[in-house]
Amino acid sequence: MDKTILPCVIGLGYVGLPVFTRLNKVYKTVGYDVNAERITSLKKKIDLNNEIKKKDLKLANKSVITKNKSHLKSCNFYIVTVPTPLINKKIPDLRFLQNAIKLISKFLNKDDFIVIESTVYPGVTKLYAKQILERNSGLKLNKDFFIGYSPERINPGDKRHKVQNIKKILAIETNSKKAFKRFTNVYSKITKKIIISNSIEDAETAKVIENIQRDLNIALMNDIFLFSNKMGLNFKNVVRLARSKWNFLKFNPGLVGGHCLPVDPYYLSHLAKKKKIKLETVLAGRSVNEKMKKVIYEMIVKKISYIRKLKKNCKTLIVGVTYKDNVPDLRNSYPLSIYLKLKKRFSKVFAYDYICATKDQKRFNILNKVNSINKFDLIVFLVKHNKNLQILKLAKKNNVKVLDPFNFY
Numbered sequence: 475m476d477k478t479i480l481p482c483v484i485g486l487g488y489v490g491l492p493v494f495t496r497l498n499k500v501y502k503t504v505g506y507d508v509n510a511e512r513i514t515s516l517k518k519k520i521d522l523n524n525e526i527k528k529k530d531l532k533l534a535n536k537s538v539i540t541k542n543k544s545h546l547k548s549c550n551f552y553i554v555t556v557p558t559p560l561i562n563k564k565i566p567d568l569r570f571l572q573n574a575i576k577l578i579s580k581f582l583n584k585d586d587f588i589v590i591e592s593t594v595y596p597g598v599t600k601l602y603a604k605q606i607l608e609r610n611s612g613l614k615l616n617k618d619f620f621i622g623y624s625p626e627r628i629n630p631g632d633k634r635h636k637v638q639n640i641k642k643i644l645a646i647e648t649n650s651k652k653a654f655k656r657f658t659n660v661y662s663k664i665t666k667k668i669i670i671s672n673s674i675e676d677a678e679t680a681k682v683i684e685n686i687q688r689d690l691n692i693a694l695m696n697d698i699f700l701f702s703n704k705m706g707l708n709f710k711n712v713v714r715l716a717r718s719k720w721n722f723l724k725f726n727p728g729l730v731g732g733h734c735l736p737v738d739p740y741y742l743s744h745l746a747k748k749k750k751i752k753l754e755t756v757l758a759g760r761s762v763n764e765k766m767k768k769v770i771y772e773m774i775v776k777k778i779s780y781i782r783k784l785k786k787n788c789k790t791l792i793v794g795v796t797y798k799d800n801v802p803d804l805r806n807s808y809p810l811s812i813y814l815k816l817k818k819r820f821s822k823v824f825a826y827d828y829i830c831a832t833k834d835q836k837r838f839n840i841l842n843k844v845n846s847i848n849k850f851d852l853i854v855f856l857v858k859h860n861k862n863l864q865i866l867k868l869a870k871k872n873n874v875k876v877l878d879p880f881n882f883y
């Protein structure tokens with residue numbers, strides 16, 4: 475271990491915690507977060523995001539997990555993994571990043587390193603590095619301190635693609651061989667598969683286009699899904715046939731929520747607008763993907779209304795309310811908002827989600843187990859968590875009507 479490297483990961487969420495756990499194995503690492511609740515559960519070795527196992531939260535090398543800023547004083551390699559959401563009118567909200575960088579600038583010393591991992595639009599990393607860090611510390615970028623950008627690719631709920639086994643971009647713009655070595659040395663402890671970029675802006679752009687490409691492809695499938703439904707075509711069969719061609723890409727229609735795909739296209743379009751560059755496709759998927767919430771809601775209403783003609787007290791169970799498969803995250807979840815809207819309209823709508831956190835289950839009245847399936851008249855599958863298949867089997871066995879809008883099964 476190089477005892478001169480003292481990393482600090484700022485923001486211990488979906489992105490920061492896995493990075494922290496990798497570095498904790500090798501260095502005396504500080505994991506810092508402003509969220510007191512998060513720190514308390516992590517100290518008890520519980521990751522409520524269900525991404526990191528208890529054994530990997532064991533602290534080594536005198537590392538700490540803290541909400542106490544003073545621990546940053548001893549650090550010299552800062553990694554920033556704070557949220558970069560949108561504010562009203564879909565404008566990038568860089569306030570979390572700004573706060574994190576301001577905090578670093580208070581502790582910045584000569585020969586320190588900073589790597590930003592949060593998703594940003596091209597130019598943000600250097601803008602903050604130069605303006606805030608230089609102004610507040612009196613030090614000079616690439617002379618006194620160094621900055622890099624390493625976009626994160628982790629995919630919550632995905633047990634196969636983990637930070638230690640996926641390719642990770644590391645963008646470094648320095649002529650100092652010593653600084654380059656220090657950057658790569660630390661990042662080689664996170665993953666062995668580093669892709670070097672000599673341009674920070676290129677790496678920032680690459681990150682957002684990865685998600686934009688996905689957003690657009692899902693939007694295309696959503697469009698064809700709606701077209702097939704209106705035309706009375708068998709969407710599943712249409713896709714099966716198209717996929718028999720070697721270069722037809724495998725995307726599925728769905729509810730695109732969360733804080734990456736519905737956000738990142740606006741990061742790029744924000745900059746393009748500022749620079750007066752017309753982008754024709756980047757936001758093209760957004761309206762289709764946003765519309766799906768209303769489409770699926772109406773599909774369920776239609777089904778419930780039909781059943782209510784035969785049985786006034788139709789009891790409906792929505793299965794899965796998180797924003798995507800196998801994650802507990804409810805932020806910007808379309809299934810959750812569909813459930814809450816249905817609940818306002820019909821008195822007998824229930825939700826079941828065994829993955830979301832207990833406090834969320836209590837807050838939104840979400841069941842964490844289903845005792846008797848035959849008390850329901852309709853089961854709707856909105857998210858494909860692994861164990862939801864058992865509910866489907868039970869529903870079939872008990873002849874309960876099923877609505878599986880996206881043909882999960």
Ligand SMILES: NC(=O)c1ccc[n+]([C@@H]2O[C@H](COP(=O)([O-])OP(=O)(O)OC[C@H]3O[C@@H](n4cnc5c(N)ncnc54)[C@H](O)[C@@H]3O)[C@@H](O)[C@H]2O)c1
Nearest residue numbers: 485486487488489507508509556557558573574592593626
């Ligand atoms: N979640 C993903 O799938 C994913 C994937 C790739 C990239 N990203 C990007 O990574 C970044 C982080 O996303 P996330 O999903 O980990 O977010 P998150 O909300 O799960 O975690 C962010 C953490 O940062 C903390 N925080 C906020 N401001 C802080 C500050 N000033 N100092 C210290 N801690 C602070 C929050 O309390 C929170 O615990 C975002 O830019 C996101 O777009 C996310």
